[in-house]
Amino acid sequence: xxxxxxxxxxxxxxxxxxxxxxxxxxxxxxxxxxxxxxxxxxxxxxxxxxxxxxxxxxxxxxxxxxxxxxxxxxxxxxxxxxxxxxxxxxxxxxxxxxxxxxxxxxxxxxxxxxxxxxxxxxxxxxxxxxxxxxxxxxxxxxxxxxxxxxxxxxxxxxxxxxxxxxxxxxxxxxxxxxxxxxxxxxxxxxxxxxxxxxxxxxxxxxxxxxxxxxxxxxxxxxxxxxxxxxxxxxxxxxxxxxxxxxxxxxxxxxxxxxxxxxxxxxxxxxxxxxxxxxxxxxxxxxxxxxxxxxxxxxxxxxxxxxxxxxxxxxxxxxxxxxxxxxxxxxxxxxxxxxxxxxxxxxxxxxxxxxxxxxxxxxxxxxxxx
Ligand SMILES: Nc1ncnc2c1ncn2[C@@H]1O[C@H](COP(=O)(O)OP(=O)(O)O)[C@@H](O)[C@H]1O
Ligand SMILES: [Mg+2]
Numbered sequence: 001x002x003x004x005x006x007x008x009x010x011x012x013x014x015x016x017x018x019x020x021x022x023x024x025x026x027x028x029x030x031x032x033x034x035x036x037x038x039x040x041x042x043x044x045x046x047x048x049x050x051x052x053x054x055x056x057x058x059x060x061x062x063x064x065x066x067x068x069x070x071x072x073x074x075x076x077x078x079x080x081x082x083x084x085x086x087x088x089x090x091x092x093x094x095x096x097x098x099x100x101x102x103x104x105x106x107x108x109x110x111x112x113x114x115x116x117x118x119x120x121x122x123x124x125x126x127x128x129x130x131x132x133x134x135x136x137x138x139x140x141x142x143x144x145x146x147x148x149x150x151x152x153x154x155x156x157x158x159x160x161x162x163x164x165x166x167x168x169x170x171x172x173x174x175x176x177x178x179x180x181x182x183x184x185x186x187x188x189x190x191x192x193x194x195x196x197x198x199x200x201x202x203x204x205x206x207x208x209x210x211x212x213x214x215x216x217x218x219x220x221x222x223x224x225x226x227x228x229x230x231x232x233x234x235x236x237x238x239x240x241x242x243x244x245x246x247x248x249x250x251x252x253x254x255x256x257x258x259x260x261x262x263x264x265x266x267x268x269x270x271x272x273x274x275x276x277x278x279x280x281x282x283x284x285x286x287x288x289x290x291x292x293x294x295x296x297x298x299x300x301x302x303x304x305x306x307x308x309x310x311x312x313x314x315x316x317x318x319x320x321x322x323x324x325x326x327x328x329x330x331x332x333x334x335x336x337x338x339x340x341x342x343x344x345x346x347x348x349x350x351x352x353x354x355x356x357x358x359x360x361x362x363x364x365x366x367x368x369x
Contacts (some may be wrong), residue, residue: 051116055229055257056102058109062228065221065255066099069212073103076209077111086139087111088209089162089189091147093196095337097254098214100192104143107190114140120149129154130169130182133161138185147191147199155203162189194333216251216341219243226260227254232342235264237276244278248285248294250338256296262288293361294340298326302335303358312359312366314351 028197057063060070073090084219092100108115123129123144136142144150150158160166167182191207193199197279202362204211217225223242226249230237237245245263249256266284267276274280289297292305305323306313321328326335336352359366 004168021307041301042138048139055104055232057228058106060106060110063099063102063106065217066214069103069214072210073107073213077107086186089191089207089232090209091196091204091207091211092192092214093194093211094214095216095252096194097252098216099253100214101143101145104141104190104192111139111141113188115143116140117143117145119145120147123150123154126157126169128152129157129168133167133184133187134182136185136187139187140185141188141190144189144191146193148193148195150203152200155200157241159202159206180279198227216269218251218255218339219246220249221254222246222249222253223306226256229257233260233264235276236280237263238278241276241278242282244281245285248290248292250294252338259285260288291361294338294346295344295361298324299335299339299344300362301327302339303354306345306352306354307358307364309361313345313353314348316351320352 006155033294050336060074063070069092076090077171087107092103094100104117105115107113116132116136123132132142157167157169160168161184162163165184165186167184169182170177171180173180188209189207196204196211196213209337220243226237226242226245230242241263245256245259249259263276263284266278266287267274270283271280291300295303298318302320302324305320306315310319315323317328317331321331324331336345339358340347343355344356344361346353346355356366
């Protein structure tokens with residue numbers, strides 16, 4: 001998986017006309033499905049986030065679900081506005097594609113603030129952070145994606161910046177080194193992570209505006225998101241067809257939108273001039289290897305390795321990674337959360353265990369111990 005380190009900075013301004021400036025340090029490359037991985041649909045990764053912007057909700061009403069997070073954020077923002085303060089720092093965490101980046105955009109849009117975007121791996125040196133922070137204007141929002149990948153040295157510089165708006169920079173080396181203190185403009189940090197457990201406790205505690213856990217979506221919520229997306233794409237599906245895609249979307253809006261586009265392509269080529277029905281949806285998704293639970297070839301392979309190579313577990317992450325050929329972080333961030341959520345596997349202290357549902361799904365009889 002490729003991170004979004006490639007994107008250096010996006011600046012967005014509110015009306016009269018949105019100005020969006022994206023500067024790529026390296027060209028973001030998309031993952032391609034290059035043979036030898038039959039039925040392997042590679043879920044859209046964070047590197048494709050620039051494609052997400054097409055369907056990204058711009059107003060609160062279009063942001064479906066996550067009601068308690070939305071209510072908390074609205075109160076935080078209104079209270080700050082009433083007091084004439086800059087909103088406090090906010091952290092979002094949860095699996096990829098659930099709407100963390102979208103919330104950062106929404107907050108900026110709804111409060112009419114400038115949003116500057118960077119990511120943990122893109123901030124390599126203290127100087128990078130210093131340059132980003134000193135370029136912020138009063139009230140700007142800084143969005144740091146994948147904040148768990150910031151290195152410790154940079155975290156140390158970030159703490160006083162978050163707490164008291166000052167930047168301590170060491171100039172020179174050895175005995176002649178001295179610290180310069182720079183006052184920063186007041187800003188709001190919005191950060192996102194898929195791995196809150198990798199964030200240090202002191203860093204987590206700096207988010208006085210709230211630490212929010214994004215949950216998987218219900219099928220009805222996903223169906224609603226799909227309806228809105230279909231509207232934006234100028235296509236129309238029969239109402240049960242939305243639910244059919246929703247059921248196979250891993251409870252994740254990004255996956256849902258991705259599958260909607262694949263269904264649209266399939267329908268355009270194989271059934272032009274016909275309404276898109278749930279049976280067309282099934283044909284399209286079967287063809288790309290997404291089964292009725294939304295599992296892809298990658299998920300099924302993991303279950304297969306777990307059951308057939310390791311007798312159903314428990315198996316540690318390193319062994320599972322070697323057995324499946326997937327990176328540990330891909331297993332932990334992308335594959336596993338949904339398999340755990342839907343009851344295919346369980347994560348215990350000793351490793352991953354295949355549950356009954358996994359045996360049934362693969363049509364393998366569970367051995368009696
Ligand atoms: N609550 C939501 N309502 C509608 N669409 C959503 C919602 N959350 C996410 N999306 C869609 O999914 C895409 C991916 O969301 P994103 O915010 O980039 O996820 P994350 O940053 O958590 O990986 C967005 O472009 C948007 O189209
Ligand atoms: Mg994101």
